[in-house]
Amino acid sequence: MTARNLARLLTDRAASRPGLRLGTVDDQLRLDEALALAAGRARRLLDSGVRPGDRVALVAPTSTDYLLTWTACVLAGVPVALVNPTYPADLSDQMLGRLGPKLVLGQDDLAAARTSGTGDPADLPGVAADAFDTVSYMHTSGTTGLPKFCVQTGVYFLRLARAMSEALELTPDDRVLAPLPLFHINPMGYGMLGALYAGADALTVERFSARRFWPDVVEQGVTALVLHAPPVEILKRATTAEDAAGHRIRTMFYADGEFLARFSVPAAVSGYGSTEAAGVTHLKRWSATDTLPPDASRHGGPARADVEWRLDRAGLIQVREREPGALFGGYLTPDGVDPARDAEGWFDTGDFGRLDADGDLVFVERGSESIRVKGEFVPVPFVENHLAGIPGLTDFALWKRPGELVDEEVVLYAAADPLPYDDLVKAVSQLPSFMRPVTVAQIARVPRDAAAGKVQRRLLAEQEVIRWTDLV
Structure with missing residues (x-):
């Protein structure tokens, strides 16, 4: 790392490349401005x-003013919590009650980013901050309880930004687009800070739109993308190669062979990590000329040099720092910060993994979202990918219910009417017995996170079922 802290990274980049563009595609600023x-x-x-050192909460949708406000907090040395603005008020209130912020900034407060005048960043406390000071907080998805705030230090961000910048092979000539809500580690850490670390333009959008995506990419001359599974799947379903004609994308995060082939993207990076686990601990670069396996996005590849890892006997992924500050600082609690490590420094991710032929990590499934049948863990992404080609089965998700004995049973929740029953039965019969859904629950819609589009599996069982249809 060359910068002393995150604020210095920003000021150094503004000095070395003042014309670097930062903001949404519709509202860009020079970095020095x-x-x-x-x-x-x-x-x-x-x-x-x-x-x-006082905590501030930022509860607002993505915009250029959001970026300016986040940057202002970094420069002021004020740790800022990034909160999903689509959460219900009572959930946000519970989260903020635990955070105890000195100030909560909402969407109406963002305009002050351009009405407060200008200043000299060198005169502000953040520029002299210790690299291990807390810079920001991001929260977990809360699939098994109240979302928890993860402590993120300046070193954490610098190490992550360097790792992603190097994996994507970014240069100052690149224009990076990270079109997802900035309260997630993917767009903020991988995208915006990865770009800034390399001296590349760092762009986002106010709201992801498949219709606008390729026109924005082409018009803006974007050369690198930072995406994840839901938008990749949406773009594969909703756009064509003709829509993407004329793009200049040369590299992207999220490796999907079908996406690379259809849209003529020459290289991609896959990885494994989480907000807690260094943002990303493992990274693997693929060429479009490689034979990408169907689960390429889950191949983490080798670990970063500043992180070590292992699988326990059950296949759970554990990680530990080789260099201080690589992982998150811990979970914020009412009593302080829980480092969430054992006596030897290992963090239990709660995720299941396996080894590939080279001995590198392949992510299998979130432990909290696993299904176990007859002693076997059902590979949920594999089964969902297997069923994805069935005509008429467009919005669905796999989950579970208690079995008659100790096993769980696989349930397919589907927003499909009519249900393509014959094709579904045929596809299910091709799966090993322990992977087969035993019934279909037809529901009005599959619950998803409003910002990231991820299936909220633990809410599936709470949906009103229009019709049950047994498959066996």
Whole structure:
């Protein structure tokens, strides 16, 4: 790492490449202009009584002003929690009650990022902060309880940004687009900070749109993408090679062979990680000329040099720092920070993995979203991919219910009417017996996270079932 802390990374980039573009595709600023505005907003925060080290919460949708406000907090030395603005008010209130922020900034407060005047970033506390100081908090998805805030230090972000920048082989000539909500580690850590680390343009969008995606990519001359599974699947279903004609994409995060082939993208990076697990601990680069397996996106490849890892006897992934600050700082609790490590420093990710032929990590499934039948863990993504080609089965998800004995039973939740029963029975019969859904629950819609589009599996059992249809 060359920068002393995250604020210095930003100021160094503004000095070395002042014309770097930052913001949404529709509202871009030069980096030097953005830093001056963020410095003015940081000074206003400090003048209002917020002190370095005080927590601030940012609860707003993605915009250029969101980026300016986040940057202002970094410059002020004020740890900022990024909260999903689509959460119900009562859930947000519970989360913020645990956080105890000095100030909560909503969408109406973001305009102050451009009305507070300008300033000199060098005069602000964040520039002199210790690299191990807390910079930000991101929360977990909360699939098994109240979302928890993960402590993110400056070192954490610098190490992550360097790892992703190197994996994508970014240069100052690149224009990176990360079109997802910035309260997630993927767009903020992989995309925006990965780009800034390389001195590349860092762009996002206010809201992901399949209709606008390729026109924006072509018009803006984007050369690198940072995506994840839901938008990749949406783009494969909703757009064509003709829609993407003229693009300049040369590299992307999220390796999917069908996507690379259809849209003529020459290279991609897959990985494994989480907000807790260093943002990403394993990275693997693929060429479009390689034979990508169907689960290429789950191949983590070798671990980063600053992280070590292992699988326990059950196949659970555990990670540990080789260098201080590589992993998250811990979970924020009412009593302080829980480092969430054992006595030897190992963090239990709760995820299941396996080894590939080279001995590298392949992610199998989130432990909290696993299904076990007859002693075997059902590979949920594999089964869902197997069923994805059935005509008429467009929105569905696999989950489970208790079996008659100790086993679980696989249930297919589907928003499909009519149900393509014959094709479904045929496809299910091709699976090993322990992977086969025993019944279909027809529901009005599959519950998904409003921002990321991820299936909320633990909400499936709460959906009103229109019709049950047994498959065996």
